[in-house]
Amino acid sequence: MIKSPGLNRMLLPASSAAARGISVGVSRRLIHSSSRLARAADLEARSIVYEANGDPTKVLRAHKWALPEPKSGQVVLRVGLASINPADINVLQGVYPAKPAKRQLPGLAGDAFIGGNEGFGIVEHVVDTGGDLQEGDWVVFGKPQMGTWTSRMVCAQDDVIKINRRSSSLTEVMASTLQVNPATALRMLSDFQRLQPGDIMVQNAANSAVGQAVVQIAARQMGVETINLVRDRPKLDDMAAHLAALAQGGAPAHLFTYEGLDDRDSGVKEKIKDIIGKRKIKLGLNAVCGKDGSNMAKLMGPDSTLVTYGAMSKQPLSVPAGLVIFLNMSVQGFMMNKWYASKQSTPEGSQERRQLMDTLTKWYEDGSLVPPESHIVHIAPSDDVETVGRKAREAVGSSMAGYGGKKFFFKF
Amino acid sequence: MIKSPGLNRMLLPASSAAARGISVGVSRRLIHSSSRLARAADLEARSIVYEANGDPTKVLRAHKWALPEPKSGQVVLRVGLASINPADINVLQGVYPAKPAKRQLPGLAGDAFIGGNEGFGIVEHVVDTGGDLQEGDWVVFGKPQMGTWTSRMVCAQDDVIKINRRSSSLTEVMASTLQVNPATALRMLSDFQRLQPGDIMVQNAANSAVGQAVVQIAARQMGVETINLVRDRPKLDDMAAHLAALAQGGAPAHLFTYEGLDDRDSGVKEKIKDIIGKRKIKLGLNAVCGKDGSNMAKLMGPDSTLVTYGAMSKQPLSVPAGLVIFLNMSVQGFMMNKWYASKQSTPEGSQERRQLMDTLTKWYEDGSLVPPESHIVHIAPSDDVETVGRKAREAVGSSMAGYGGKKFFFKF
Known part of the structure; x- marks a missing residue:
């Protein structure tokens, strides 16, 4: 069964809501009619992938594929913004000890990695298992190396942490920078x-x-x-x-x-x-x-x-x-990913993850925590996979060069 | 009030009991008559002292002095055997961070340190405060740097840990090597x-x-x-x-x-x-x-x-x-002395210290723990202070040279 969002809930991200409102509206109407997604486009994803570790400015490319139909307990997310972090570069280079799992992606001959560990997602579709996620909710990623450099993903509800927005002052950059750096800072100062x-x-x-x-x-x-x-x-x-x-x-x-x-x-x-x-x-x-x-x-x-x-x-x-x-x-x-992994799969752990996000969200919203300066790399809907691949390689290269001291993000 | 030892208690150390039995007998008889020690000789001590840090083969000398009259809660100990440990050398040299306190000893112009951290004592006199120590009990030292290189000392009951001997197989060397090395080993393996x-x-x-x-x-x-x-x-x-x-x-x-x-x-x-x-x-x-x-x-x-x-x-x-x-x-x-210090002054702490000694004593007694090879430096009652000082400097020098791989002890 698909949950229907309440009328008074804030369904849309704080910025450029109008542009995205259209597609969200369409998919929600269709979802209401069936637990299966009615349009193939609702499961279409463009992802930044690589098939082998190596030079990040060379091995990355884009791939367009159809996500699997979500099962019970899963959600479909549109990725609102995806961070490019220094650790992502190390993962790409193969020098990071926590390695993501390779996956078989339709349309690719060999298995591939999807890049990215951080970002925020907007819930497009929930296959209910009694969780409290609803369409339009903003979430961050509670499991390491989920492959956030993608326009859309299907994952378990337990793999994401709902962001409890209390005001519209939470920007997309803030939402996309909850999961790793300020969380690391707060845990190290507290634990x-x-x-x-x-x-x-x-x-x-x-x-x-x-x-x-x-x-x-x-x-x-x-x-x-x-x-x-x-x-x-x-x-x-x-x-x-x-x-x-x-x-x-x-x-x-x-x-x-x-x-x-x-x-x-x-x-x-x-x-x-x-x-x-x-x-x-x-x-x-x-x-x-x-x-x-x-x-x-x-x-x-x-x-x-x-x-x-x-x-x-x-x-x-x-x-x-x-x-x-x-x-x-x-x-x-200390390693933030290990902390998240240790809080996986228990009610107490889920509660602690949620509390951590709530605390940081509140500080972002009241202005006592300031997000990093950002540089957003826009992936346009009209970009073909070659263009997306080139943009990705360039973005990661600029990020590695520490260009302007800013943090880089992909926005699909 | 002075406790009277039970008839069936093992009053005397396992070796050379006869020689020492005499003086123990004398002092106990006198103690029974009064809470004050009746003979000045019962409070006479010969100690290995130094007034300044330096070369252990040079700064050590012997000093003969009268211990202070024990107060309520204190005990008088005859030291049965006193270890010479590598850390004692570092303390002497002044390169060890835990420094003993200098004391004013009657007959010395300046304040002085008494060497030694480990050994075992035989209770000669108890000024009762409800503790369970009795004359003839064997004890080890539960506080760092108590100055064990002495024939006799006065200290608080809480500063010593009673050894619960179950058989006569516990030798003096075993009793004198409970406190530091096997205790360190057991704590590090357990904690x-x-x-x-x-x-x-x-x-x-x-x-x-x-x-x-x-x-x-x-x-x-x-x-x-x-x-x-x-x-x-x-x-x-x-x-x-x-x-x-x-x-x-x-x-x-x-x-x-x-x-x-x-x-x-x-x-x-x-x-x-x-x-x-x-x-x-x-x-x-x-x-x-x-x-x-x-x-x-x-x-x-x-x-x-x-x-x-x-x-x-x-x-x-x-x-x-x-x-x-x-x-x-x-x-x-890990530092054993810190462990002992952390167990000071609480009933739970005293219990833990006692349990540790009980466990190691049992292992020594059943032969599953073997004491180190020993070299005992005998200080004879007839030795004058010059002779005692020379023996002490030589013993510490031999110990530093790792002579024969044996552990050195003073026996007064």
Whole structure:
């Protein structure tokens, strides 16, 4: 049985609603008449695929195919926006340990991967199993590597997490950036140490998307001061001002460089110690490893946790042994996808995933969490598969080049 | 009020009971008559002291002094045997982070440290506060750095842990080696991962006192196989046979070298992988750090714990970042003294300390745990302080030189 959406529900995405309203309206009318989708077009998908790992600017191409008929417990989603994240590039290159499953796609000789892990979807069709999803709902993806670089997908209801929009201020970019970076920031700030207002923590790679979310959530939601470390670079003052702005209204955010911390004569270590004062740093977030990660760890206090979620230095994770043995520092890893996987398939887990999304949605809506600057790559309905493939390769290439510091998205 | 020991209690230490029986008898008779010690000799102590950190073969000397009159809740102990452990040397040198407190000792101009952390004591006198200690009881030291290199001490009842001897097979060396090494081994095998019979774990520095206790407890008490790593050395086969003997009657103990593991062409990694088979190593015990610690970590499986309790390589603790991020390996520190400190001053904590000692005592008594080979340095009653000082400096020097691979003890 197909659920009928309530009249007063917000059915359409916040932006360009009119253009999309037409197709949604058509498909819903048809769905009402049957549990089978009446028009083949309602199951047509264009996806960014690759058949083997390799250079992301070369292996990607587009494929147009017919989704399988959804079964009981499944939903059909139109993808509203799909993120291009650095980890997606690593997955494409085959250097990421969590590998997506290859699938057999009609019209392709061999099995293929569909790219993408993050984004948001709009529910087009629900084959009911008692869940609370309805057509028009916005959802994010609760399972790793679901292949979000696609115009449409069929998946299990339990694989998506409904976004509880309370206002129209939630933009598509916000919805498409709930799942990974601010979620990672919030979990790492919450799950390892019980931070209190007035506490102070330290992180490196502070200018990354996760790092900026950490500054905002720590400062504004938790009242926690941040020591932020980045590589030395031109216009460091601009970055300091940017981080300070992200912390505005909350606890201060301080910026220092790895090079300064490593140089005894720079006075950086002394400045940081002055800021820390009598407090002890209980939490460090490490996306760098190597010497710079070790220098950061040395700022931390007894019984602290060094949470490692990246290794940008491509060096091993290293800390002075005494910190672990004598100060009882604990070194833990964090990976958002593992968190989602651990919350799969239980009512409590589903509830926790939903709560996480609700919290972040609220912060986006009230303006206390700011989404990254975005660059949207539009895939037009009239684009043929060659054009879509070229656009995809170019977009991923620009994303890899860090073009303009913006986050890239596909919009089908 | 002074407790009177029951007639059927074993009052005397297992060896050379006659010689010591006399003085114990004398002091007990006197104690019965008063809560104050009647003879100054009953509070006389000879202690190995130092006034400043430095070369252990130079800074140590002996001091003869009168202990303070014990107060309510305190006990007077005669030290039965006092261990000389590697960590004691580090404390003497001032390179150990847990520093003992300096004390004002009558007859010394400046404050001084008393050496020693481990040993066992025989209760000579109890100023009752409802505890269950009685004269003649054997106890070990439940607080770090209590200064065990002394003929006698006064301390709080809560600072010692009663040994529950069930047979006379518990030797003085066994009693004096309960507190640190086998306790460390048992806690590390128990507190981080739930190992099951048939599981397999890995450790380095496997020939250390802790390492040998790990082999015995894992093999015989837990049915857990051990991969043991040591530096390459002459007569490696002898060591392999020794470890195999320690594991006899339990799960197998395998021996490999750091050099073999680090050499791709040695086939060691393949041999270890064959032994592991389909199992996953959940626990690694690391006393080495640096490259060899990292190589060991690479043998470990998902959701495992690398427990670090030493850094013999004098290198930082280093692990491939991917193990922590993607395999969710947790890196934790362990320090037995911190464990004891965490169990201080609560009934539950006291109970846990007692249980730990009971368990190890039972294993020593039934022969499933073998004490280290010992070399006992006897301090005769007739030795003057110069002689005692010289013996102490020589003993510590021999201990540092690893003389004969034996563990050294002071016997006053």
